[in-house]
Amino acid sequence: MITDLKINDERKNLYYEQGYWTEQTLGDIWLEQAARFPDQEYVSDDQGSRFTYREVDDRASRLAAWLVEQGVRPGDVVSFQLPTWAEFCIVYVAALKTGAVMHPVPRKYNDADLIYDMNLVSTKAFICPTKVAKIDFEEQILSILESIPSLGPVALVDKAAPKHSDLPTIDEICARYEPLVERPAITSDDVTCILSTSGTTGKPKAVLFTHNNLIFSEKSFVAGAERTRDDVMFMASPLNHATGFFHGLISPMLLGGRTVLQQDFRPAKALEIMNTERCTWSMGATPFIYDMLKCIELGEGPRLETLKVFICGGAPVPSSLVQCAFQHGVLLCECYGSTESCPHILVPPSECMEWNGAWSGVALPGIETRIVDANRMDVPLGEQGEEISRGPHQFVGYLNEPERTARALDDDGWFYSGDLGFMDARGRIRINGRKKEIIIRGGENICANEIDDDLIGCPGLDETATIGMPDERLGERICTFAVPSDERRPTVADVTAYLAEKHVAKRLWPERMEYIDAIPKTATGKVKRHELADELARRMQAEQCL
Structure with missing residues (x-):
């Protein structure tokens, strides 16, 4: 079990008193949603897979039974390297059911990347595809098994190609095992997810999140984005990022809604999928919406029929792009954040056109933001300084790196982003530069x-x-x-x-x-x-x- 998390008792007690944190784990909420909406479709992808909440729950329970039999215990790390596939949901829910720590890794990681990252987090179990496009993931993991001493069971998803080894597939596991019914012995204050981020140092940092962090983060996100259960998410971003995983999968799950995935972003195909699936909102980096709008204007793809909101992160959004999106019926809302403090500033859809690209956003419900100088003192409104944030969504440290954690996260819970911006009297923030290289x-x-x-x-x-x-x-x-x-x-x-x-x-x-x-x-x-x-x-x- 990962311990030595950075959250002081005063902040922790405050978050519980305010109801921001509860004793529910993410796995508890999953079980509630699966019971409330068993026949509701939860996830589909452009590779032919579709799963209801009941189907994901059943397959995940069977995979969890296998993981437990193979020695995975609460607090162990389960790493998985998957494309933007619906099967990702089966794997992450299985990890929740065992009480393991979810550790999605980038699809583009090669053998050296995997060795470094999995040794960093002491991976206990690993799941990957057989082969996708030109990459043989099965051969890749087989070639490095001896380089990861902590690694035990390995399983495959043979969605795109048949396996060529004795490693079991998820389909084979689900056919052989009965669903796991026992609840794991964990709490909502335990670490449930590790995301790897390179930041400014090159080598990945292992960013730690508890159940309470993720639940609050995504509840606050959907509230700020003004979304409901009737909304349908379109997601083409990688699922090892906060955008793809937290916002693309967990947010719709908390609403009892559904999400539609695209393995590899192609603007014309994305437009077709969104229209066919009746998607109403999406999120991604600026190139996603830029390419789709350009595709429409060049006549290379259909016009958008149902998409109403696109949340855009990763770079400032110019007013010209906001206006272009609006002409196609879409509210283009900028957001800002980082892996450690994942989008905590957002332009509300209801303010999108009035603000017109002038602001990166305002703090989401329950989250605090400040602009400070080099001495970490507040600067006057309108003056540039470093953006810092604090809230129940915030990460609780970098794994086994207390000094790095202390530099980024102070004892009062403020995360120092290294990014520059200014704030107005309404709490609106414009990010306009960065200290980080x-x-x-x-x-x-x-x-x-x-x-x-x-x-x-x-x-x-x-x-x-x-x-x-x-x-x-x-x-x-x-x-x-x-x-x-x-x-x-x-x-x-x-x-x-x-x-x-x-x-x-x-x-x-x-x-x-x-x-x-x-x-x-x-x-x-x-x-x-x-x-x-x-x-x-x-x-x-x-x-x-x-």
């Missing part, structure tokens, strides 16, 4: 320092400094400034070929190379990335004038 590409945080570390030793490059390059669709792309070591000046293709040979994940490959005589730095040796951003802007402007 990260690139937000399509809603994904990418560590600039990690890219520079990977480029050490690249032929033709001496020193490098990577920054975000403005991009209309993705928000930012990856641009690396480099001091050449000779006359070669490697191209993007040269650099990415080098990184591919080093087995560096494609998401960390530069998309533009710029050469410079020297990397600008402060007196203490820190890279002046703002100067590089200014230089890049000048060069891009010059290109447009040619």
